[in-house]
Amino acid sequence: MLIISKDKNSLNESQVTDENIYQQRRKVIKGLGFAGASSLLAATGVPLNAIAKNSQQKFKTTPLTFSQSNAAKVSDKLTPEHKVISHNNFYEFGSKKEQPAENSQAFKVDPWQLKVSGHVDKPFTLDYQQLFSLFTLEERIYRLRCVEAWSMVIPWLGFRLADLIKKAQPNSKAKYVKFKTLHDPKQMPGQANRYMGGGINYPYVEGLRLDEAMNDLTLLSVGLYGKTLPPQNGAPIRLVTPWKYGFKSIKSIVEIELVSSQPKTTWNKLAANEYGFYANVNPEVDHPRWSQASERRITSGGLFARNRIETQMFNGYGDEVAHLYKGMNLEKNF
Numbered sequence: 108m109l110i111i112s113k114d115k116n117s118l119n120e121s122q123v124t125d126e127n128i129y130q131q132r133r134k135v136i137k138g139l140g141f142a143g144a145s146s147l148l149a150a151t152g153v154p155l156n157a158i159a160k161n162s163q164q165k166f167k168t169t170p171l172t173f174s175q176s177n178a179a180k181v182s183d184k185l186t187p188e189h190k191v192i193s194h195n196n197f198y199e200f201g202s203k204k205e206q207p208a209e210n211s212q213a214f215k216v217d218p219w220q221l222k223v224s225g226h227v228d229k230p231f232t233l234d235y236q237q238l239f240s241l242f243t244l245e246e247r248i249y250r251l252r253c254v255e256a257w258s259m260v261i262p263w264l265g266f267r268l269a270d271l272i273k274k275a276q277p278n279s280k281a282k283y284v285k286f287k288t289l290h291d292p293k294q295m296p297g298q299a300n301r302y303m304g305g306g307i308n309y310p311y312v313e314g315l316r317l318d319e320a321m322n323d324l325t326l327l328s329v330g331l332y333g334k335t336l337p338p339q340n341g342a343p344i345r346l347v348t349p350w351k352y353g354f355k356s357i358k359s360i361v362e363i364e365l366v367s368s369q370p371k372t373t374w375n376k377l378a379a380n381e382y383g384f385y386a387n388v389n390p391e392v393d394h395p396r397w398s399q400a401s402e403r404r405i406t407s408g409g410l411f412a413r414n415r416i417e418t419q420m421f422n423g424y425g426d427e428v429a430h431l432y433k434g435m436n437l438e439k440n441f
């Protein structure tokens with residue numbers, strides 16, 4: 108991105124590693140079966156997974172019930188949870204990798220309002236509880252490839268964006284989908300301080316073409332590793348588009364608007380020559396300042412486990428999405 112911060116990965120291996128707990132809980136939840144509408148379970152003394160060094164109060168995540176999904180299942184090893192929630196890009200809480208976890212633990216997600224509007228016949232607004240209860244939650248294990256050339260493998264929980272869009276009944280003028288993050292400088296120090304927030308004009312905005320938004324892979328995520336999202340990963344609801352660079356996966360969404368022309372998106376406005384609207388993972392089109400041919404996969408263990416691997420076209424999801432870009436020049440439409 109524009110401000111390149113070194114991966115300090117400040118956690119050491121003796122700190123929280125709750126993958127085993129997660130795996131055990133998965134077995135229990137599977138045994139219970141899918142609980143339908145009441146997807147939020149009561150907190151059951153599960154260890155908190157937020158690892159903020161400086162925060163006074165740690166954000167409390169809550170176990171969720173969900174069904175398993177076979178959609179685009181990957182065999183890659185999961186990135187350990189403590190790395191997923193401590194190495195983040197969320198400039199509203201600071202542009203260094205460790206800052207979102209440090210600065211977001213007091214973030215208020217309930218009450219929340221997600222407005223769905225624009226060229227639709229049935230606009231609506233969801234409250235916090237409805238984010239978890241209106242649609243069937245499923246687990247999707249996806250690769251996340253950041254434009255900065257690191258990657259993770261994350262078990263997300265969520266529902267298809269297509270299901271939400273269908274509920275709003277888009278009309279023929281709807282061609283694109285525009286997403287907006289909460290704008291609340293009192294809670295988000297990066298919005299209050301231009302230097303801390305990486306020089307971005309907030310709110311953070313992202314967009315997809317309507318057919319990309321309706322693709323089966325496109326997820327609205329409300330959780331990871333079996334629980335609600337911690338703030339640093341975009342609580343209470345964020346987008347996940349696994350074939351695109353991570354900056355498309357906008358966090359803490361308050362507005363989804365169906366629009367007729369291509370929305371102006373945050374990173375594209377900041378540096379159009381570096382960050383395209385499409386942002387499809389493509390090892391053959393380099394970022395002007397670095398190669399996109401390979402990536403550093405963040406896994407468990409120390410230095411030697413941090414593998415450099417070859418980046419795959421569409422991040423390995425070509426079977427599901429290549430048809431969306433048939434006949435397009437992907438060097439031009441990067």
Ligand code: MTE
Pocket residue numbers: 108191194195196197198199251252253254288311339340341352353354355356357358359
């Ligand atoms: N959404 C908002 N609102 N603000 C951000 O700074 N960063 C993006 C994306 N979504 C960002 C955001 C970038 S650059 C990446 S790589 C992913 O979030 C990182 O998601 P993660 O921290 O859950 O790994």
